[in-house]
Amino acid sequence: MADDGLLLNFELGDAPLASQVKFKGGRWRDRVRAQKTVNKDHQVAAPTADDEADRPTKRPRTDDDVPGRRFKVPKANSANDKPPSYAMKTGQISSGLFTSNPAAVSAFDDHRAEETEPAQPSNAPLTDEAENFLALGLSRRVAQHLATKLDMKAPTAIQKSTIPLLIKEDHDAFLQAETGSGKTLAYLLPIIHRIMALSLNEDGTSKDIQMHRNSGLFAIILAPTRELCKQIALVAEKVLRCTPWLVCTTVIGGESKKSEKARIRKGVNILIATPGRLTDHLDNTKVLDVGTVRWLVLDEGDRMMEMGFEDDIRTIIGKTREVPLLKQNSEGVVLDGLLPTRRITVLCSATMKMNVQKLGEISLEDAAHITASKSELDNDSETGNDAAFSAPAQLKQQCIITPAKLRLVTLISLLKSTFARRGTVFKAIIFISCADSVDYHFSLLKSTAAPEIPAPTPDTPDTPPEKPNPHTETTVALASYITSPANPKVVLHKLHGSLAQPVRTATLNAFTVCKEPAVLITTDISSRGLDVPAVDLVVEYDPAFSISDHVHRIGRTARAGRAGRAVLFLLPGSEEGYTSLLGTANPVAPQLYESMLQKGLATAVNLPSADSSAESEKQTWSTRAEALQLHFEQRLLATSPGGGSADRGLKSKGAKGNKGRDIKAQDNPLLDAARQAFRSHIRAYATHVRDERGFFDITQLHLGHMAKSFGLREAPGGIGGGVARQTHTTSAQKGVMSKPAATSRQSGGGKVGKGGAGDKDDDGLGVVDETAARRMREKMMGVMNAASEFNIG
Numbered sequence: 001m002a003d004d005g006l007l008l009n010f011e012l013g014d015a016p017l018a019s020q021v022k023f024k025g026g027r028w029r030d031r032v033r034a035q036k037t038v039n040k041d042h043q044v045a046a047p048t049a050d051d052e053a054d055r056p057t058k059r060p061r062t063d064d065d066v067p068g069r070r071f072k073v074p075k076a077n078s079a080n081d082k083p084p085s086y087a088m089k090t091g092q093i094s095s096g097l098f099t100s101n102p103a104a105v106s107a108f109d110d111h112r113a114e115e116t117e118p119a120q121p122s123n124a125p126l127t128d129e130a131e132n133f134l135a136l137g138l139s140r141r142v143a144q145h146l147a148t149k150l151d152m153k154a155p156t157a158i159q160k161s162t163i164p165l166l167i168k169e170d171h172d173a174f175l176q177a178e179t180g181s182g183k184t185l186a187y188l189l190p191i192i193h194r195i196m197a198l199s200l201n202e203d204g205t206s207k208d209i210q211m212h213r214n215s216g217l218f219a220i221i222l223a224p225t226r227e228l229c230k231q232i233a234l235v236a237e238k239v240l241r242c243t244p245w246l247v248c249t250t251v252i253g254g255e256s257k258k259s260e261k262a263r264i265r266k267g268v269n270i271l272i273a274t275p276g277r278l279t280d281h282l283d284n285t286k287v288l289d290v291g292t293v294r295w296l297v298l299d300e301g302d303r304m305m306e307m308g309f310e311d312d313i314r315t316i317i318g319k320t321r322e323v324p325l326l327k328q329n330s331e332g333v334v335l336d337g338l339l340p341t342r343r344i345t346v347l348c349s350a351t352m353k354m355n356v357q358k359l360g361e362i363s364l365e366d367a368a369h370i371t372a373s374k375s376e377l378d379n380d381s382e383t384g385n386d387a388a389f390s391a392p393a394q395l396k397q398q399c400i401i402t403p404a405k406l407r408l409v410t411l412i413s414l415l416k417s418t419f420a421r422r423g424t425v426f427k428a429i430i431f432i433s434c435a436d437s438v439d440y441h442f443s444l445l446k447s448t449a450a451p452e453i454p455a456p457t458p459d460t461p462d463t464p465p466e467k468p469n470p471h472t473e474t475t476v477a478l479a480s481y482i483t484s485p486a487n488p489k490v491v492l493h494k495l496h497g498s499l500a501q502p503v504r505t506a507t508l509n510a511f512t513v514c515k516e517p518a519v520l521i522t523t524d525i526s527s528r529g530l531d532v533p534a535v536d537l538v539v540e541y542d543p544a545f546s547i548s549d550h551v552h553r554i555g556r557t558a559r560a561g562r563a564g565r566a567v568l569f570l571l572p573g574s575e576e577g578y579t580s581l582l583g584t585a586n587p588v589a590p591q592l593y594e595s596m597l598q599k600g601l602a603t604a605v606n607l608p609s610a611d612s613s614a615e616s617e618k619q620t621w622s623t624r625a626e627a628l629q630l631h632f633e634q635r636l637l638a639t640s641p642g643g644g645s646a647d648r649g650l651k652s653k654g655a656k657g658n659k660g661r662d663i664k665a666q667d668n669p670l671l672d673a674a675r676q677a678f679r680s681h682i683r684a685y686a687t688h689v690r691d692e693r694g695f696f697d698i699t700q701l702h703l704g705h706m707a708k709s710f711g712l713r714e715a716p717g718g719i720g721g722g723v724a725r726q727t728h729t730t731s732a733q734k735g736v737m738s739k740p741a742a743t744s745r746q747s748g749g750g751k752v753g754k755g756g757a758g759d760k761d762d763d764g765l766g767v768v769d770e771t772a773a774r775r776m777r778e779k780m781m782g783v784m785n786a787a788s789e790f791n792i793g
């Protein structure tokens, strides 16, 4: 077994451990574990000639050192000499950060990546003076309201194409335009305009008929997530302020059905819903009358299909169509003429997937296909390249090729350089593959300083006790080793589908309205449709499960013509080939992690220990990276209860009692979280869509190296699907496994470099076999398709 630069700082003594030691008694698992430990130690104690030749140097590192060469942590020479902060203090073994990393296979030009100028915005409002909402056929009242209250004077390209059509003609429509191009208003404005026309003359004066919330339900809008529903409702409410007698509301999972029923009973004209909850209401809420419904909008249609809502959507379409269309409402107001004479379905998506076509077949009849007209986009859509079709042209995309072991420190460097200057980035979103990993990284990146204690409220009997804010646990300060004097306070948020709905809503709201620089760590729950102002940076720390998810994730920035930057983390090797899918309209510039580390760690890292800052001043970027990594690893080794929650706890008790490697999870919740996050991450990795598995090939994943990016010194077992059992593969099997690495990569369009991830088995947990990967995929897809991440009701 290769030692992969394992560094030891405890004395083994001269006597080699006897390899023939046999363990008897106890459970067989314990015997096997003990035997393994002896064998491992024996190998360390009796190095081979090759090991001797490869012995690390003792000099401290400088910037000239080539990362990847081994080095040894200097030992303290005397009692007064303090070891450097990155020295092992706990008798633990740690694999070197810069050793045995697979080389990237691409050619890089970091300068080109930095210098590429973003293109002209492709999703901005049109600039021609003649372009305005009035000219599209909207009423003066709505156009003025948009211009004066919402600061929207000119339409975007998709609005220009859609609004006149939906006002004048009773066509079904399929709206396809890139992220952030204003699709929501493209379908909402004509609907609101036509409902308003029932009670307003063309000149804006009132008719005799006064419409109100009980005049009928005219439109249903379906969206895949609760957050998106709430957001659409917010946009609709803003527009409806110019016509306050009309009402919209939401019915979504996770909220009280009783209060939803009550709102429906009071009357609603536009209903925004998740498919599952609406089906429930259609079955059980008698007051929900769909006889007057003229529009059914399916927003983010492909996502709803992906999430397994096909049956619900079929039911909703069936139930709305089977009820005869009423020409008059219950008050005798004639609807036909001003409202469409048939039921209209509008389907929206930024990407064009096969499942959208299927949804189109289910829901659309004789539909107009409306796109933002750009010849380049048309070409891309002809070639079936979803990603190129939809990424806004002004969005600057980068990808960082980072070996697994260096992922965490590279992420910190990216954040550190991002917040180094005031005003460079206001808000950033980090996408992570699964909820467990979001929870863990949130704990790791949050400040360990004592939270501010709120001033005590006067104890008067009249004052009601203050309700605890639901997002106090999900909105905290970012760690001081990331912030800078220019941005001393950065607010950190987390969001995923396993949080309770009030927490989700409050957290998203806190991130949206946050006036400080802010970071949101999240899963794909935030990838669709969310429109948070001032998001300047999107980081895909874990690549998306499909190229269209990637498009939606990066589309959270560069919205409505604004600038934006997206950074994608890829592993060296087959993952590099993924850049070929990312489109030609705004090519992705690959960068090597070194430049990011050099940039982010150019200045001292302010780790929590008292002497760390002064020490860090003297260090180079690579030693700072190692110090950071060690800081994370030591936090996981601390045995104090709640060791991960406060560095004060770590400082006083952290180093005690860690003689062995077997620290129990209950001793340190952060360690438990790290292990759980790692397992969930590996399982999630197996769920990349079939077409992209050539790039994200789980059989090539090096579990030991990946564990390091979670601050773990070895990969925990219990991943499921047989992965852990790969420690016992025979050498013949290993040989077989490393060869298909090449073929599977080639089939995925990527190239294989020597020393690619998975070519070593240093931690005893290397590559994963395909059967196990398949089983994991099946399991995970089952779990994910059940939409648990999105908690849709």
Ligand SMILES: Nc1ncnc2c1ncn2[C@@H]1O[C@H](COP(=O)(O)OP(=O)(O)OP(=O)(O)O)[C@@H](O)[C@H]1O
Binding pocket: 125, 151, 152, 153, 154, 155, 156, 159, 177, 178, 179, 180, 181, 182, 183, 184, 185, 349, 350, 528, 529, 530, 531, 555, 556, 559, 560
């Ligand atoms: N005509 C306009 N002028 C200025 N801003 C606009 C205009 N239309 C929409 N916007 C703004 O553009 C942003 C994006 O709009 P919207 O969320 O509808 O985009 P989208 O196309 O649905 O994006 P996604 O595909 O990501 O869901 C919003 O902040 C919205 O307020």
